[in-house]
Amino acid sequence: MRMTMPPKKRTAIYPGSFDPLTNGHMDVIQRALEIFDEVVVAILRNPSKKALFSTEERLEMIRQSFNGNSALKVDTFDGLLVDYARMKHAVAIIRGMRAISDFENEFQMALMNRKLHKDVQSVFLMTGLRWIFTSSSIIKEAAQFGGDISDMVPNPVKLKLMEKFPLLVEKLEQNPPKKGSR
Ligand code: PNS
Numbered sequence: 001m002r003m004t005m006p007p008k009k010r011t012a013i014y015p016g017s018f019d020p021l022t023n024g025h026m027d028v029i030q031r032a033l034e035i036f037d038e039v040v041v042a043i044l045r046n047p048s049k050k051a052l053f054s055t056e057e058r059l060e061m062i063r064q065s066f067n068g069n070s071a072l073k074v075d076t077f078d079g080l081l082v083d084y085a086r087m088k089h090a091v092a093i094i095r096g097m098r099a100i101s102d103f104e105n106e107f108q109m110a111l112m113n114r115k116l117h118k119d120v121q122s123v124f125l126m127t128g129l130r131w132i133f134t135s136s137s138i139i140k141e142a143a144q145f146g147g148d149i150s151d152m153v154p155n156p157v158k159l160k161l162m163e164k165f166p167l168l169v170e171k172l173e174q175n176p177p178k179k180g181s182r
Contacts, residue, residue, distance in 0.1 A: 005062040012092040012123065013085050015077070018043050018058050019051040020064060020157045024131035028096040029072065031125045040088060052140055052164060064156035071106055073133040082117035091122060095157050097124040098132050146171030 018025060018041070023129075032039045044096050051097055053061070055076055062074045077084040085093060093113060095106055110122035127134075139149050139161075146167040150158055162169045 005064050009037045010092075011038040011039050011040060011088055011090045012094050013042050013081070013088060013090045013092040015042045015044060015081050015084075017046070017049070017051065017136065018062060019053055019136050020058060020139070020153065020160065021062050022097070022131070022136055022153050022157070023151070024096060024127045024134040025067065026154060027128045028094065029066070032094045032123075033069070033071055035123075037094065038073065039094070040073045040075055040090070042081075042084060043074070043076045045076050045091050053113060053160065055087050057111075057160060061154075061156050061160055065154035080116065082113050082120060086121045092121045092123045094123050094125060097126050098135075139169075143168050146174065148175065148177055150177040 012035070014029060014032060016024075016025070029039060029041065041062055043055055043062075051058075059074055059076065066072050066074075078116050081093065093110075095110070097103070097106065105121075106124065110124075113120065113122060134152050139152055141147075143165050144167070145150050145160045146165070148171065149161065149168075150172070154163065162172070
């Protein structure tokens with residue numbers, strides 16, 4: 001009798017700083033989950049880069065935002081991304097692509113990663129159009145001065161931003177977010 005082997009699980013790594021997770025990242029993760037059996041969101045531990053949120057806070061916010069999806073894992077890594085990808089037996093590295101301004105840096109990184117590890121493919125996923133202008137840094141900047149970022153981040157992230165920036169709480173109390181605001 002011939003034994004058939006179960007198909008191999010196809011794992012993709014979605015690396016980044018995620019300081020913090022945005023709806024643009026969420027969109028990319030959802031698209032990646034449609035293609036791969038398992039997606040590992042991997043936060044770079046980088047002590048030399050000043051971050052608003054600690055690695056643990058970022059990990060927790062991502063877990064809370066996706067609670068219950070068993071195909072999604074959240075982890076941290078340091079050192080070379082390709083070494084981490086190898087350790088996880090990943091077939092792909094996912095990166096989100098917004099505007100053309102992302103291209104040059106991503107292109108360089110993908111080629112370097114390919115040189116270092118030829119068996120992992122870089123896969124670029126385009127975010128939904130409404131997230132084209134969303135980035136972690138622009139969200140932090142707006143939130144710091146009380147700008148309403150309610151519909152740009154998942155709720156657990158909004159709550160953590162409110163903890164960091166009292167002005168955001170004040171402004172949201174004065175002007176509660178309107179549903180479907182543009
Ligand atoms: O969200 P970011 O900050 O754009 O993510 C950048 C990240 C973490 C993907 C990139 O800096 C990275 O992979 N760093 C690990 C070191 C590495 O392997 N660099 C690429 C080859 S030089």
